[in-house]
Amino acid sequence: MNKLAQETSPYLLQHKDNPVDWFPWGDEALNKAQTEDKPIILSIGYSSCHWCHVMEHECFEDFEVAEIMNHYFVCIKLDREERPDIDAIYMDALQNMGLRGGWPLNVFLMPDTKPFYGGTYFPKKNWINLLLSVVNSFKTQREKLQESADGFARSLNIKDSEKYFFGQEIQEIAFSGDEINQILNKIQESYDTIDGGMKRSPKFPMPTIWKMLLDAIAYFPNEKHINQLKLTIERIILGGIFDHISGGWCRYSTDDKWKIPHFEKMLYDNGQLLSLTARANLYFKENIGFKQLTDWALSSTVAWLEHEMSSAVGGFFAALDADSEGEEGKYYVWEEKEIKEALAEKSDYFIQTYKVTAQGNWEENKNILHLENYPENFPTLVESHKILKNKLLNRVRPGLDNKILCGWNALVLNGLVETLRFTDVVFPIDIVKNGFEFFENNFMVKHGDLLRLKHQAGHKDNLAFLEDYSSTIAAFINYYQYCFEEKYLNYSLQLTDYLIDNFYDDSENLFYFTDKNAEKLIARKKEIFDNVIPSSNSMMAHNLNLLGRIFEKESFLEISETMFKKVKPLLIQDPQWLSNWVALGMYFSAQKHDIVVVGPDYKNILKELQKARFLPNAIFFGTNQTSNLPAFEGRLLNDNQTRIYICIDKTCLLPLTNLNEAIEILKQ
Template sequence: MQNKLINETSPYLLQHAHNPVEWYPWGEEALQKAKEEDKPILVSIGYSACHWCHVMERESFENEQIAQIMNQHLVCIKVDREERPDVDAIYMDALQAMGLRGGWPLNVFLMPDAKPFYGGTYFPPRNWANLVESIANAFKNDREKLQKSAEGFTQNMLVKESDKYRMSVEDTLSFSEEELTTIFNRLHQDFDFEKGGMNRSPKFPMPSIWKFLIRYYSITNDKRAYQHLIHTLNRVALGGIYDTIGGGWTRYSTDEDWKVPHFEKMLYDNGQLISLYAEAYALTKSEGNPDNFYAAKVTETIEWLEREMMSKEGGFYSALDADSEGEEGKFYIWKKEEIIAALGEDAGPFIETFDFTEAGNWEHGNNVVHLEERDFMENGWPLTAEIKQKLFDFRAKRVRPGLDDKILCSWNGLMLKGLVDAYRYLDNQKFLDLALKNAHFIKDCMSIKVMNEDGSEARGLWHNYKNGKANIVAYLEDYASVIDAYLALYQVTFDEVWLHEAEMLAIYTVANFYDDEDEFFYFTDSQGEELIARKKEIFDNVIPASNSIMATNLYNLGLILGRNDFIQISNLMIGKMKRIVLTDPQWVTQWACLATQHTKPTAEVAMVGKEITKIRKQIDEVLILNKVFVGTTNTSNLPLLQNRVTKDAQTTIFVCFDKTCQLPTTEVEKAVELLQGVN
């Protein structure tokens, strides 16, 4: 038994290829079938590492009786949300407009013209079968009412973001220190001071919130920010959400203690958390007390990524499943007797330290590896390399979770940025080697030559890659994250190839994604598939919004390249967001990070000479985030490097603010003084 998904490359779609449901992939064939047969459409959206997606498949989509009901009344479309975030965004928005809570699996019912009228998430099998019958009955007997609802939900999606959120460009683009404190104080109201993170459950890692705290503290020296940051990062690294045995973070904590994770490991979380912990390590180092525990988490996570998540070509896979052998977390949890079997005479201290019991420190006799912060602060990290290796070897004999081996451009961009930040602040050459391998993979396998309207060559991207193939044109998230990563890579290697690539991608993005009227970027390419709505991603979540990353890119790229057109677009974007950033910052913290670059002038650090890499490392010994680097060993056409020459044949540093430069120096200490004088 097989359906129309059998020729897809997505692991998630292939998991459903032998369901008795007559699934179609998203595309013209299914949409046309719905029109010809005059049937409502079911769009069922999920992803490979989603636990409840698997549950609903087992209970309903593998059930022949339920499948028969679905096939009789519906045209059924299965979507991998990671491959088609554009489709997911539209129908998630529709579900929320219906007043329903979003999540995955996402099941939305559409009229034959693809406009949504009802939806939900997970349904038990009996409820699901009844719902499908009810949908069929309503479509037959109350079609006019359904169509009216569908038109209303669709019109809601067509409202421009500027109108929906009452945005207008602020007269004052800059953000004062007092305004940054206003942003922090509003975030502060929702902090969980006891357990770290935000005051909610379940708890997701929110890297952009914590990166804002680093930037805010570096400007204001507000100790409240530093204390909450360190408390949160300790809890997130010590809790069960971090895989102590194998490295890497899982997607979120099901409780408020960061103890029991939802066990799937996503590439996008780990890329961002590597960046965050590398920055946090640099911050503690600047404070005179480098936290090697943070450095260890970065290193362990990169080792896991290289070992389990990197393809031979250099791309990173998307995710590890939460489930193995049909049970969530089975690969990661422990029975007390397993610890005794693995560790022998060393088991006693381990069991006591990590609070393992026969009944389990979680449920059903299962234990998760976690440590309370107070124990860590009093006694240090208790797990020796030898004991950890024994547990790793014991665990390796288990049935492994499923691997989602599709490669996504946007998530690889986030991971590339993480590797660059890890190299930048931990100075481990291996991290740079991995970053370069990944960057060349993106450039060689996920890039495509395209033409601008004037006939000049431009650079575009693919969104996905698997088995040597890419077939989905990139979204704004792909361009935003890759440009960000290339910019970071240039600033540690000073290889202008990466800067040139970033500029070409930015030119293409402005030409094909930017809405001149709304002054934000669409999520989809103007040359891509036309859907019922063309959305914009404005608000930051577990991944920052593609618009906030893009606004930051254009600002920094504009400074490095001397492109005022890029800076002007960025300024319009942050200007329109200013009211929301000041009044409701929790979901716009990447925008708030950009705001910190408008509090004091961004430093332009230009270096000329043979030792530019060495000097860059020395300057980065002090965490000064509001700066851009440019450098050349000889000459360069970059505006910030033109007419720059060495002084007395020594590598020379030029520190500039707002296109006004200080006297050149060959002394790193003097350059840092100049940077700290403004920042």
């Protein structure tokens, strides 16, 4: 048993019995490297990573490999989900070396933690050859290695304004019509118009891109983009990437048709896909088939979160592994005979609809369940899903990563809140209430700062990252527009003030990923490009824009606009990887709605107004009591009548008392 036995991360604990003398990242390992003058192997992964498991089995469980690693190196294992700051630094370093990134990420460092070489997955023979080559180079070419490592460390510290040519003077913050067309046409070049998503394999859902597109067509309708959005959402629900039996989306599809998933399920994907699907459910609400399909996906995913991903102490777990009993996907796939036995007389329709065969569409005559089209008799299938779900109780479940991560929990709460705000899907509100109470009691600490994670065993007090703050602030703003408790807006304000004091770089008008009080590493990075999770800077620019509007704080609006101006020239060239910035630009370019309801029936009226039309640039306010929010100034009349105020671009219509009149105005 090595030093990882005292850790709480499921990923690190998976390696505690390896013959490799693993250390967690920390002073003990780093001091050992300096004292013994040994290079460091930094091996980074996460618990649900299939190829991390493969490399562990082939290399790190092997005594021959372990002997070489232990003799010549200080070996450090890192959970990238606990320390995304370290992961980002060394992933950038690998890419600066001209090498392909991914996980497992294995990087060789000098004793001072500067990187000089690395890679991802290596089979045993290749890994041994690489180890011996590095050992030889460290002995015979030490100066060259150090020179190379120093160079990579310098490259990691190049300012983003120099790296991406920021700083051009942009006067106009709103997109012109030509710029909108240019952005959407650029994205359209990659459309897979047959199977949805983008033309690539493997296929990731990339909800940020499709949320941006939905925001864009809400204000600038275009039939091609509307059709592509609808097709994409349908395919990622009908395809095998969605778990038709238990609910929830897998991380990505290994093929280009969404049929064959990589079976791991990540919390952050499901939170964002809930949000995207809920928004699309409202936008396409007149399409009965689409609404039924998305209602089913939303309700089954919420049930999966409630029953499989919820902690007894509160909060949501991080991930489910792709593997069970040593096989990828074993928990999720079916033999034809199993379905016949379970469903009896209902099996014929199910087998015909899902095209289940004795030969299977997966390994060892197994079938991955996916649909080609929305079936006519869908309720019959749903009843069969319930029967098969009970059969899963007899199977060995995939490994659970029980980390409770601040930012990922915020993404899920955001998705749950938007499901409540925008759809008719019904689920226990306590899931959401308890989630936000858990935040208040566990992640929020004094002075406005946050913690990154809570384990089942209790707190591990490492400071949160910009990703955590940005996601949390967004969730609080969203939740206010459902519960209308102003404390959540005040929390957002408190956290934002802390960020500006401790994360903001006013020389580049962007936020660092790490707190100025955090551990000092070889670089302090800023996250700009959107990926499977929107970049923390783009999320924060959105938050500042919203909070600036809510509290009428010009300083917040100025920071948001300045951040956007920095990135605007870049996003017009490469909108796919800056799609959340594009969404912000759409907000700057579209009408802004402020909808204020005051009086005894404000909650019921706001519930209806939010479902009247998809208005992504609207902020909804409501109260029946005294408030300091600027939106309520002069509007609290205490006459027991409920009034509706609709303001468009800071011009307010006369107050209304009739809900239907207000709905008709919003639909115009």
